[in-house]
Amino acid sequence: xxxTAIVTDSTAYIPDDLxxxxxxxVAPQILIWGEETIRDGVDIMxxxxxxxxxxxxxxxxxxQVTIAYFHELFQKLAAEGKQILAILVSSKLSGxxxxxxxxxxxxxxxxxxxxxxxxxxxxxxxxxxxAARADEAGKTFARWPTWLEAAWRIPESSSPSRRSNFCxxxxxxxxxxxxxxxx
Numbered sequence: 337x338x339x340t341a342i343v344t345d346s347t348a349y350i351p352d353d354l355x356x357x358x359x360x361x362v363a364p365q366i367l368i369w370g371e372e373t374i375r376d377g378v379d380i381m382x383x384x385x386x387x388x389x390x391x392x393x394x395x396x397x398x399x400q401v402t403i404a405y406f407h408e409l410f411q412k413l414a415a416e417g418k419q420i421l422a423i424l425v426s427s428k429l430s431g432x433x434x435x436x437x438x439x440x441x442x443x444x445x446x447x448x449x450x451x452x453x454x455x456x457x458x459x460x461x462x463x464x465x466x467a468a469r470a471d472e473a474g475k476t477f478a479r480w481p482t483w484l485e486a487a488w489r490i491p492e493s494s495s496p497s498r499r500s501n502f503c504x505x506x507x508x509x510x511x512x513x514x515x516x517x518x519x
């Protein structure tokens with residue numbers, strides 16, 4: 337069993353079988369639909385969301401994963417002796433990174449790395465899966481920052497298919513940058 341716990345958020349849209357295979361922890365984004373607060377991927381699944389959207393008179397809005405959720409998850413994983421690698425939705429799109437950083441600050445003894453993916457959807461999901469596969473291959477936690485920075489540093493001359501393997505096709509040069517939220 338790995339000593340590293342990989343965490344992402346529900347905007348990654350990683351198929352359930354891969355979430356289970358790699359033991360990825362998925363923090364739910366929050367949907368606000370009228371007076372109702374719904375956890376993405378927990379209280380509502382994509383098919384039900386789109387079905388409900390067809391007849392909705394009020395459009396949903398979203399909110400980031402809460403600080404409390406991240407704190408509880410990080411605390412549980414740290415208590416299990418895990419080192420935590422959280423790869424999350426772009427800070428340019430959501431406050432999720434901020435929530436995770438604030439939760440990390442509440443657990444100074446825990447080993448937590450927070451990565452701003454600078455992307456969302458499966459572009460984020462592919463980054464998480466690359467990390468999960470690297471973890472499975474035995475990459476050590478201490479080497480994560482170096483490994484991830486190298487993994488996303490793909491030459492411009494590379495073919496689009498090679499670049500997309502590291503989630504750069506959708507985001508260009510910005511997607512190759514990895515921002516470490518260390519405070």
